[in-house]
Amino acid sequence: MNEHIIAFILGIVEGLTEFLPVSSTGHLILVGNLLGFKGQKANTFEVIIQLGSMLAILVLYWKRYLSLLNFSTIRKPEKKLDAIHIILGVIPAAFAGLLLHDFIKTQLFSPKVVVISLVAGAILMIFAEKKHGNFTSNTVDELSYKQALIIGLFQCLAVVPGFSRSGSTISGGLLAGANHKTAAEFSFLIALPIMVGATGLDLIKSLHFLHTSDIPLFSIGFIAAFVVAMFVAVLFLKLIEKIGLTIFAYYRIVLAALFYVFVIL
Template sequence: MADTALIALLLGVLEGLTEFIPVSSTGHLLLAGHFLGFDAAGKTFEVVIQLGAILALLVVYAQRLWAVFTAAPHDPAARRFIASVIVAFLPAAVLGVLLHDIIKTVFFETPLLIASMLVIGGVILIFFERLAPEPTVDSAEALPIRKALAVGLCQCLAMVPGVSRSGATIVGALMLGVSKRAAAEFSFFLSMPTMAGAVAYDIYATRHELDLSAWGEIAIGFAAAFVTALLVVRWLLGFVSRHGYALFGWWRIAVGGLALILLLMGPTTV
């Protein structure tokens, strides 16, 4: 139990560190769990602890969200922003329900696929950041509805672990002329309904597979993810504004490449 609690703590910290950067937190969690011999009931641990990171995001953006929702009754710009997030959320919501069983029983159980997607996604992130046009949208709240829908369609690619939800939405936004900071912030706002919905549906779909010990692990991972994500969110926007996303692309390639080597060498646990 002590060893399991420690692993849950480490995975929670890993979740908080990686949820909002374009490296695929789910891919990192699944690969780390594979090599550490951590087998969560129904693979729900890896999904539910992401809610800890989302709670951290709500804390950081509470004042801004409150301003948007209180202004919505009389401010068309606030209503457009809320609508853009809803429109961007819908494609992944529909596809996530339709493909839930395949995602959990096939994609989540294929480490080679996850590691490969980390490498491929890293190359794409580096390549497309250099190709991105000059930004014409400098604020997450100003993203037009049609561009928001396109970003939402990009988010659907992250149904495959290793792709990265934030990575797919950020690359999509960059290619649509959104600035680096605004792309990251829109990805943040979009993650709130997306992850909340994913967690709620996953708990419902796997409710019969969970037990008291699983909830203990989830609680530890949730708390660790919350604290760590608070620090990362406050740091990330300033970093990408100054340095861009290339570092995260190289990180993906390094982690995915190492995982591929270990996987191809044979069954490995730490």
């Protein structure tokens, strides 16, 4: 298959799965294997198209990010999401990612780990749906610093390939007392700094694999991921309170089975 068509397909896959609790990494590995697109070039391509999804979040929430730069709002009596919430949501996973980066890339990026993580993440999501208590935060502006930190700690699970950053953070949000939409929206907001940092580090380490001849390939995937991710993020926020996480958990189990059959066997 033509590489440009493959880039378009994988860009769509990335855009569809980056913000859903289903593991974009697992999908990209599975579809990449089915299309025969593997190796270091494919790994670098995945880094590039993830930045396309991150750009979608920046476009959707640029006003919110700008408001976070106004530190004068911090600790005012009225409830409002501020920069400290984002910092608390990002710091745990940032430290975990930096400390474990080389170990993760060399030891955990394996099909078996992805299968186990898909199932483990599904179990966490089902548990969160069944065990969450009454919701105390119905908008992101009602989140407490404690809730932001709890969600940030759950995000550490996402350093394991296949676990899903969205799945772990939304589950953590539910268990911390945030409703589905609030947990999902905060998950999106803390995605940008953590993913830009992670993909930026990967990109720096992959620069010697980049060639000018690959620009069209990377551009197609980047644009496809950006456009699709924008639509998916908006739609997901509208639907998450109605459909919950359980349906995605069962989907992950099916995906793990497909992954085992088509990638591991």
